Amino acid sequence: MAELLFFIVGPLAVIAAVGTVALRNPFFAVLSLVVHLLALAMLFMLLQAQFVAVVQVLVYVGAVMVLYLFVTAYVGGDADPRGGSGPSLRWLSYAIGASLVVLLAITFIGSGLQAIDTRGAPYDPELGSPGQIGELLLSRYLVVFEGSALLLLVATVGAVVLARRRRGVLPGEDRTISALDLFAPTGTGSMREGVGAINPVPGAIRARITPQTGAASPPSAEFDDGDDDGTEDRR
Amino acid sequence: MPLLSTVGYYEPWYVQILKALVVFGVGFSLVPLALLYERKLLGRFQNRPGPNRVGPFGTLQPAADILKLLGKEQFRPTNAIGWLFILSPLVAMVCALATFMLIPFSGAPQDILGTPVGLYGLDSDIGLLIVFAFASVGSYGVLLGGWSSASKYSFLGAMRAAAQLISYEIAQGLALLGVIISAGTLSLTEIVDEQSALWFVIPQLVGAITFFIATLAEINRTPFDLLEADSELVAGFMTEYGGGRFALYYVAEYVHLIVAGGLFTTLFLGGWHLPFVDQPGWLDPFVVLAKTIVVVTFIVWIRATLPKLRYDQLMTFGWKVLLPIATVNALVTAVVVVAW
Numbered sequence: 001m002a003e004l005l006f007f008i009v010g011p012l013a014v015i016a017a018v019g020t021v022a023l024r025n026p027f028f029a030v031l032s033l034v035v036h037l038l039a040l041a042m043l044f045m046l047l048q049a050q051f052v053a054v055v056q057v058l059v060y061v062g063a064v065m066v067l068y069l070f071v072t073a074y075v076g077g078d079a080d081p082r083g084g085s086g087p088s089l090r091w092l093s094y095a096i097g098a099s100l101v102v103l104l105a106i107t108f109i110g111s112g113l114q115a116i117d118t119r120g121a122p123y124d125p126e127l128g129s130p131g132q133i134g135e136l137l138l139s140r141y142l143v144v145f146e147g148s149a150l151l152l153l154v155a156t157v158g159a160v161v162l163a164r165r166r167r168g169v170l171p172g173e174d175r176t177i178s179a180l181d182l183f184a185p186t187g188t189g190s191m192r193e194g195v196g197a198i199n200p201v202p203g204a205i206r207a208r209i210t211p212q213t214g215a216a217s218p219p220s221a222e223f224d225d226g227d228d229d230g231t232e233d234r235r
Numbered sequence: 236m237p238l239l240s241t242v243g244y245y246e247p248w249y250v251q252i253l254k255a256l257v258v259f260g261v262g263f264s265l266v267p268l269a270l271l272y273e274r275k276l277l278g279r280f281q282n283r284p285g286p287n288r289v290g291p292f293g294t295l296q297p298a299a300d301i302l303k304l305l306g307k308e309q310f311r312p313t314n315a316i317g318w319l320f321i322l323s324p325l326v327a328m329v330c331a332l333a334t335f336m337l338i339p340f341s342g343a344p345q346d347i348l349g350t351p352v353g354l355y356g357l358d359s360d361i362g363l364l365i366v367f368a369f370a371s372v373g374s375y376g377v378l379l380g381g382w383s384s385a386s387k388y389s390f391l392g393a394m395r396a397a398a399q400l401i402s403y404e405i406a407q408g409l410a411l412l413g414v415i416i417s418a419g420t421l422s423l424t425e426i427v428d429e430q431s432a433l434w435f436v437i438p439q440l441v442g443a444i445t446f447f448i449a450t451l452a453e454i455n456r457t458p459f460d461l462l463e464a465d466s467e468l469v470a471g472f473m474t475e476y477g478g479g480r481f482a483l484y485y486v487a488e489y490v491h492l493i494v495a496g497g498l499f500t501t502l503f504l505g506g507w508h509l510p511f512v513d514q515p516g517w518l519d520p521f522v523v524l525a526k527t528i529v530v531v532t533f534i535v536w537i538r539a540t541l542p543k544l545r546y547d548q549l550m551t552f553g554w555k556v557l558l559p560i561a562t563v564n565a566l567v568t569a570v571v572v573v574a575w
Contacts, residue, residue, distance in 0.1 A: 054364040062371025
């Protein structure tokens with residue numbers, strides 16, 4: 001049973017990985033990656049690593065890949081990739097790929113072949129249980145664990161700072177977004193205010209969103225009829 | 236050699252196959268009951284009789300509904316991506332039924348015709364994680380279905396689904412941390428056994444409320460049914476679906492409803508445990524079902540009471556209210572458990 005599953009899931013993982021690289025439509029490339037990660041999860045299960053398998057599905061398939069799909073569904077979709085890499089970058093990527101293959105080959109041939117004549121690592125039912133992994137994370141790998149937690153925290157704060165800039169950037173404007181913008185007085189425009197939801201930039205109560213000017217642009221003369229009664233001439 | 240996971244109790248292989256069929260059958264046959272129950276209850280809440288034409292007291296209404304749907308044309312938009320369009324409802328339904336497999340209806344194996352059988356599909360030491368894994372794969376059914384329909388309404392519904400499900404999944408998981416820390420296990424039967432003295436809903440009241448709200452969002456119930464949002468998006472991600480494929484989504488929705496009730500019962504309402512009473516083992520499944528019905532009634536009650544949230548309110552509530560509460564709850568529980 002395990003052998004049969006391996007020969008179904010193993011090739012599936014490889015095919016899906018190739019598909020991720022080869023498919024031109026980004027949405028389908030991401031879908032292929034999802035299939036690849038699911039196949040990997042099944043391989044983990046065949047290796048008796050149930051916890052890792054389920055967490056793989058939970059984190060990668062359930063959260064990370066949904067975000068990827070979200071983005072590609074919005075901005076991807078057409079078969080042509082946007083932009084391309086320069087020739088030097090391309091050769092660099094070939095070199096990195098080739099050296100990775102050599103590295104993995106050395107690793108596998110060096111360690112894997114030794115194990116062929118043996119019975120392999122002994123199976124311990126406790127190995128890889130949630131309790132054991134938790135204990136290892138909080139004792140032997142504590143520093144690494146805390147370090148990666150800190151890294152994630154920094155990434156989260158960065159995302160919040162980037163997303164919560166206090167004023168929408170005007171078209172053509174070159175402005176550095178600083179953490180101080182977080183403490184700017186309200187009404188100077190969050191992202192939502194910036195697109196005209198609530199009184200945008202002071203003095204720009206009549207800011208309009210037009211295809212020409214973009215979001216949160218100052219009121220242009222086109223919309224101003226000269227009086228201040230709040231009615232504009234519509235063109 | 237266990238193939239899936241360390242499990243509490245092993246049956247012979249033929250019992251396992253039978254059990255898979257029974258779980259499927261029970262899950263499927265609970266759907267029309269839940270459907271009728273919700274429609275009748277909604278009718279009562281809105282001061283009308285509800286369905287009462289088909290069969291005695293309208294009891295055959297779900298059968299009529301499902302037969303009608305199955306008899307309809309299998310419609311597919313011209314620009315839809317065929318295989319994804321067909322696959323998505325299947326993914327949604329299979330994942331919904333798969334979570335039903337994890338809900339335990341009795342702890343100790345019951346004696347059925349001389350063979351001891353555990354009344355659950357699977358009792359694993361990572362059972363709770365499996366529930367969440369299937370739930371998150373199930374969200375692909377919604378997401379891909381909406382995207383592959385090649386319709387703007389479906390697309391918007393699907394994108395809302397992706398954002399909403401991710402946001403509330405985090406709050407849902409964090410709200411459960413309190414229970415997991417208190418019980419010290421991820422196995423659903425062991426979590427229930429930990430509640431033999433005191434149901435977790437009392438010490439984990441904050442976690443229970445947070446989990447309940449996040450679950451409402453996860454299963455797209457009012458006031459979080461923005462994936463469908465019939466007033467704005469026609470029917471959201473399933474706008475373009477009809478006939479049998481729509482029926483699959485419909486079934487998945489009601490399975491989600493039942494699973495939500497069962498999961499809340501298992502995690503917070505003590506599963507098959509009754510206070511002050513030690514009932515015989517064959518009553519356990521009925522106790523679980525009765526508690527599930529109570530939770531489902533509560534969910535329907537909320538649907539009849541509350542209006543829909545606006546989309547930005549939904550996201551703000553999830554990230555700025557539910558998530559901090561769930562985090563603080565987990566932290567306090569951890570401190571209390573360690574300090575005790």
